[in-house]
Amino acid sequence: xxxxxxxxxxxxxxxxxxxxxxxxxxxxxxxxxxxxxxxxxxxxxxxxxxxxxxxxxxxxxxxxxxxxxxxxxxxxxxxxxxxxxxxxxxxxxxxxxxxxxxxxxxxxxxxxxxxx
Amino acid sequence: xxxxxxxxxxxxxxxxxxxxxxxxxxxxxxxxxxxxxxxxxxxxxxxxxxxxxxxxxxxxxxxxxxxxxxxxxxxxxxxxxxxxxxxxxxxxxxxxxxxxxxxxxxxxxxxxxxxxx
Numbered sequence: 001x002x003x004x005x006x007x008x009x010x011x012x013x014x015x016x017x018x019x020x021x022x023x024x025x026x027x028x029x030x031x032x033x034x035x036x037x038x039x040x041x042x043x044x045x046x047x048x049x050x051x052x053x054x055x056x057x058x059x060x061x062x063x064x065x066x067x068x069x070x071x072x073x074x075x076x077x078x079x080x081x082x083x084x085x086x087x088x089x090x091x092x093x094x095x096x097x098x099x100x101x102x103x104x105x106x107x108x109x110x111x112x113x114x115x116x
Numbered sequence: 117x118x119x120x121x122x123x124x125x126x127x128x129x130x131x132x133x134x135x136x137x138x139x140x141x142x143x144x145x146x147x148x149x150x151x152x153x154x155x156x157x158x159x160x161x162x163x164x165x166x167x168x169x170x171x172x173x174x175x176x177x178x179x180x181x182x183x184x185x186x187x188x189x190x191x192x193x194x195x196x197x198x199x200x201x202x203x204x205x206x207x208x209x210x211x212x213x214x215x216x217x218x219x220x221x222x223x224x225x226x227x228x229x230x231x232x233x
Contacts, residue, residue, distance in 0.1 A: 043225035
């Protein structure tokens, strides 16, 4: 069966510090991978998605970046955090379209990031 | 433009009451998919249902039911005989394929449901 791991669960970082959140998926190959952010009162916002190693699409301009160094690893990074980066970050995966995806997303347990 | 609106920010009911969560969507696509997800206090989103735009049949799963009305662009979710364990934030989401996108989901802002004993 497939599982998704996301860590850390909580993180408190000072403004201007770097960020690295990691997400790994097990039990499937070549998944589509996603990073979402849930800010208070604003629902879920898609930040990045990836259809393969080294392929990253950004949905919103920001000071965050994403990388996919391995097939089932997705990393969210920042060189200098802003206060506005605070929020709940969720990693997700889905079966790719060419394998008959029903577009169902499977979410990780999330990372609560507080930038102070 | 694509958009999902969940007008109800918070709903509070007493156990055993029925409750309906509203979802209205906008899309230019003729082929699209609608979803509901549940986010319990633990934070992880749990998939509830997926419906494609060509299937307007209502669906029932235990105490859950969904009413898809294409004419009003709505996909409402009803919980019958609510229970305390239903307390969560519920998200409605839309996936469309314009511009060759991968069907990335656009989420509403969520409705927080509190079921009191």
